[in-house]
Amino acid sequence: QAASAAKAKPKSTAKAVPNVPQRPVTVAMAVDPVSLNPLEQRVTDTYSELRNIYDPLIDSDGKSKKLTPILAKSWKFIDPKTLQLTLRSGVKFSNGAAFTADDVVYTVKALLGKLPESKPALAAYLYPTLTDAVAVNATTVNLITSSPTPRLPIILPQLLIIPNNSLGAGSTLTTTPVGTGAYKFVSYTPQKELVLTAKSDYFLGKVLIPKVTFKTIPDVTSRLFSFSTGEVDLIYGLLPSQIRSLGGNPFVKVVSKPSTRMAAIWLDTLNVPALKKLKVRQALNYAIDRQGITKGLFQGQATPTNALAPTFFDPLDNKLKPYTYDPAKAKSLLKKAGFADGFDMTIMVPQARYILGVEAATAVASQLQAIGVNATIQEVSFADFAAKTAVRDIPEAFFGSYGSSGPDPLLLYNAVVRTGVGFSWYNNPTLDALLDKAQSAADEAVYSKALIDAEGIIYSQAPFIFLYANNITWGLDKRLAFKPNPIQVINLFKAKWIS
Amino acid sequence: MDFKKRGEMSDLIKTQAESSPLKSHGLRLYIARRLLQSLFVFFIVVTVIFVISRMAADPVATLLPPGATPIDRENLRQSLGLDKSLIDQYVIYLNNLIHGDFGISTLYNVPVLPLVLNRCVPTFALALFAILWASVLAIFLGVLASLRPGSIFDRILGGIVSIAQGTASFWLAVVLLYIFSVKFRIFPVTGNSEGLKSFVLPGISLGLAPFVAILRLTRSSMIETLKTGYIRNANSRGLKTTRVVINHAMRNIAEPILSYAGILFGGLASGAVITETIFAWPGIGQLSMQGISLGDYALVQAVTMLASLTVILLNLIVDLINLKLNPVAREKVKQYGKL
Amino acid sequence: MSAVSVKHLYVTLSSRNEAASIITDLSFNIASGKILGMVGESGCGKSTLALALCGLLPARTSLIEGSIKIGEEELVGMSPRKLRLIRGSKVAYIPQDPMAALNPTITIGAQLMEAPREHLNLSRKDSKKLALELLDLVQLPSSEKFLRKYPHELSGGMRQRIMIAIAMSCKPILIVADEPTTALDVTVQAEILRLFRKITSESGTAVIFVSHDLGVVSQISDEIAVIYAGEIVEYGSRKDVTHNPLHPYTYGLLSSVPELNDQDARWMAMPFIGGKPPDVYERPTGCRFAPRCSFRGIDDCESTHSELIELAPNHWARTKHPIKNNLIDLPRDLNQSYVEHSDANQSILRVSNLVKIYGAGALAHKAVDDVSLEISKGTTFGLIGESGSGKSSLASCILQLNGSYLGDITFEGKDISQGSTKDLRELRRRMQVVFQDSHNSMNSKMTIGKLIGEPLEIFGSDTPDQIEVRVKERLHAVGLNSQIMDRYPRQCSGGELQRACIARALILNPSLLICDEAVASLDVSNKAQILNLLREIQAVEGLTILFISHDFATINAVSDKIGVMKNGKMVEQGEPAEILLRPQHWYTKQLVASVPQLERVN
């Protein structure tokens, strides 16, 4: 599994065109970083910004299982509950201190709330089985879990390493971050900008962009305006219609990439009599015109799906026959299930959270009405949405778009279909058993088989109305070479101006 | 016709000598009274906000991340004192406020008070800009219109003002942005880093509502003032219109306009929430919008409290300024310690 | 040459959709240093004339024709700009209410210096010097400290002096004073009148003194113009007009000025001119006074409009039938004299050592200070005193409308101070009040009928029909037509309304009626009629009345006993004749001396 760092290094610098002057880059963000302490956040945008200051032990490309060594050179399980990582040496924090195993141990302890007078950090919920870290020597560290967690490395990219003893009394880490990353912190003005400069001695190679500014622009229209006027060089989360408006602009390039978020309607199969019936759930799936939504509403910037996980996740069964748009069939299924006259179904949807989420839910509701289901939507603020789903106070259904925290379908299934977990309104012992099996399977084949079986069950039992996977649309200055990443992480280390 | 000189003079002396019992400390008494009053008003605000915050079905749910367990919830419930009686909660809440503890921002995970205070300056700068142009222009135009109510100028202005009132500021903001920043590239789209240029568009959108309000107020109070006996009498002395307006009438419309300052500021604070979000202005308006959409209620409550505290203080200051401007009221205060 | 000359002046004002000729064919002259008194009833166009003379009528809604010459300047047709320069410098205006006319937020010094700086281009220093001289002129302390005072720090009389000083500041040719003393107490009024006389004779400024009170005008004027329905009906020297009135209207005005020394006033009907001046839109084509004139019908005066004729040297009148000199001995309608009601010894109300304090602590203010009085059944007690002397406070204490007080009030043998709610209700039935301002004391949103019937609704168990019958009876008793029941207060004249107020107060048949300045805001003829009515009702029903007024003549005409109040204290009490002829207290003496009176020929 371990890859060599030496291989990545020449690759990134070799293509650099030396005589193009490198200018600063400004990136438009929708919200401020939630915290400058990487452990105290759980937001992709914040992670994105801090990723440029801090490094994880291991990185991922966001879509495949391929992992890249960063601060760790290599890793292996020395027993099912202990992951041993060998760290790179000669790495320095931006304050000059050398990076050692103690930093990793400190980071983990801070994350888990094991430092004196500390409580678990906000990001701790990502690592439910992680219990401790132990330094073996200066370049070796053991991560210890409470139960076997073979896929622990896949979620380690989320863990950004902070320097030893950097928190606690008199800590300045939250105001002046210090990391091993490609960029050094310069200043942060809340609701305005976060400014970084290139580090001269980054251990993975030369950093080309001299200065990066993350500018906070909350309003989606203003964000587009500031991009189209050249105030910012890089923007993401453009609406499909905005892509067209940038069409005539010769200075910009628009890139649409499938994201890991899969939009679906969660159905309360536990409490709603109608939704307890498989035929009803299938009928609902046949009632949706996915093509209409992806073509009309998303202008092609989305793909219809029949699964929870993105197509590029592995392992995934790509041979499943999709639910077609067939209102007649849907009606007859409803009739067979004894709901010929339909039933009431309120769909809760959070505002201003998912791209065109409310609009899509509205479209779904009207398509369900067409087969006789009395579907209405209930818009709530995202905060309300989070609160209501947390206390499991939902109407018959809600619209959600769940992104996996790593490129592993199991992470997703564990979070949304396993009986009794936070985001699941479904109860299926067979499925749970399959997930358990995959969870502790050290053997890749067993793991794949279990997941593919699970996917089949999810598909045929339809505890969701599957909808679509929408693209994330990036806008960037044509002269900027930057490769957008499917989980929306903006790591500018390898970006450069090419003309 | 035999007049007693004594009687006549005694009348004169009486009115002069009728000195007030409180003259020396009436003003101090009044200020103390108003201060206490303001404090009480703020206490009411604080109470209202407390009541609102406890109206939630489950205040805890909004304060925790989605992955939170029931145990987390119970812990938070206890740490907030939500397991105690409402009265106890209220006492705890007041006690915290007195110690400057406005709660923890769930979004930023830091105490809200310093967070909010740190971001006041840009908001105040923008508000000041907005109120300056709005009031100067509005008072000027309002006075002009009031001199000849019903004239063509007055009617055209009335029409413009009516349309301006009907123009939703959020709508105007984006349309202005599109025209002046995107099409003509005169002003920056966002932020406050380009000096005065940055202030123009957000300033216009934020100042529109106060402009309409002040203009209407100026016009109507000026028309009223111009009807009073002393203005007509000033005319009977053959004074120039400009002199009558500036020396006599302006002074008298200062009071209603100033008294409106508190309400205006409240309006600006409301407007800032929308304007700052659209123009990415780094102030408390945008902060509270963020708090709203991400469910950071402690943050929103702190902003609300600070904004209303400002309004209350503003009202206090305005009352004192009005005392300075209005000798009748001043005399009354000096005598009785109240109005 | 005369300072001011007005020839064939027509003033037309427009309002709503109609043009109203307020003033028609008015001519007069005034020599410098002289005072022309302009007298007439309310609505005759006096104020309109005053404003026209100062060029203060709004240009857009008024039309002035004829000629107004002030010094050399012709005002009619002058451009607004030039008119402005004339105002304040050549012609000055003094309004009725000096409080409303002074800007409360500016020192009187600044207001005094404004006009000189505008018109005479004086420097700050010079204008201040002038201001101090002006203060001296109007007999106010001429100190810089005084200049820094604000209007509210001055008494009403002082404010009117300031207004005079402002008017005099540019040494104008003409001062137009529109009822400048109406809002003042008699004693202060006397001082102001003296000041006017002094200033005009010293400075040579001509004055037009507008008033509805012939008594006042006859004290101050050199010449008098009697104005009726927008035209002058009589014009001559003071002596000619007051001693030999030629026009029936002048005659009527003269006879309705009460005479203080009249021992029989209490028992005699007061003379009055019936009716009221015609509406501007409905002026008769013939003699405008004809419908109210007791001499009408003698000739064609009802159809032809008479010119102003010089009937005697320098004495003009608009009539072909001047009243003969021998008629001047004022006739009284003796048919209507009143009988004294008997039970004079039985006391109905006794107030002993009443003290009313407003406010508390350092702010306490004694409005009524140790007042005692007693009223016998069926008699009238007249309470007189200057404004603020505590008359109304005393009355509302008696009415139990004024919160707590010290002292005892016994009414119909019962101590009413410690009454229960039920006793209070009973008291309301037995004791009623009529206030000064009838427009203000009637709820403008209810009809007269409802208002008068309201006490019955509150107290009685009468059906609506019964109430209506009783209301009609009462209306009849106060001389009103029952048609008025459906009207709203604003649709009634002041006199009608005051009658309605009386009807309302009397509908429960109370035994005591308190009239707080009940006739103060009415014009002479209405005043006379209401006083006659009250006395008639008293004679018929044996009503006891506490009559409050600041006007000695009125009090004299109605009271069996008079009490004089000053600064909350009752300074003197006694029979009217006693008080008038032999006042004891210095204040009473001053009061009696200040009453403006006609010099009458014997």
Add this chain to the structure above:
Amino acid sequence: MENFNSAMTEANISIKRRTRRRIISLWIGLSILFLFIVASILTFFLHKGAYEGNLMKTFLPPQWQSGGSNGHFLGTDELGRDLLSRIFYGIRESLLIGPISVILASILGLTFGLLSGYRGGWLDSLLMRITDGILSIPILLLAISVIGVIGASTLTLIVVLAISQWMSFVRLIRAEVIQLRQKQFILASRAIGANDWRIMFKHLLPHLIPSALVLATLSLPNVILLAAGLDFLGIGSTPPKPTLGGMISGGLKYLVNAPWMAIAPGLALMFLVVGINMVAESVREKLEQSA
């Protein structure tokens, strides 16, 4: 005399003209409102267009522009819903919520203002401090706090809007009552034995109605704009009810490609407010004149 007459007519005309102007503006305002009311009534027959989109017909421009479709006069939105029908719905929403909350506010304001002004004393002081307090809270923040906590619904919205306005009613009514209280007719009513209730509701109330009416007409546009602001922020009426504010906020996202989506509801809102204003001003002038 010739001169006189022409001058006179001129003077008359200026007054006549003013009255006529008032009547004209009243009629313009009323016609705007009438059209809007008709539009709101039409919505009862339009359900489909406003709620149900045709995903194949999204972002159609207005009919008169190239690419416009015949069925959709003002074009369609991102879900292919007819913009005109949605605007009609939005107007209906404004015309329902605005007046209801203003009526609620005036009833509350009249009651409390009357009590406070007539009774005076501690009750008055307390009520005044409470109004001071609530007035000092920026209205949008107050609305956000309340709606954020108890959730958005039409009822909440109406209550919040009423809360935002009733303070001004209390203040106005109270000030007026205090003035009226000093008038002699109140003393006169007490003198004839009327009790407090009678004085408050029979004598005072009729005097307060006109100014309450004026304030109501003046605050109606404010309420409608505030509701639009809340809808703009997404915390007003419960979606998917089309609201003008909501449509503006949705439309602004597409300002560059589909400007009609933001401009049309913005103009509708403007006309609505201007129309109400015109009527309000005429009513106010009329009432002031007759007072």
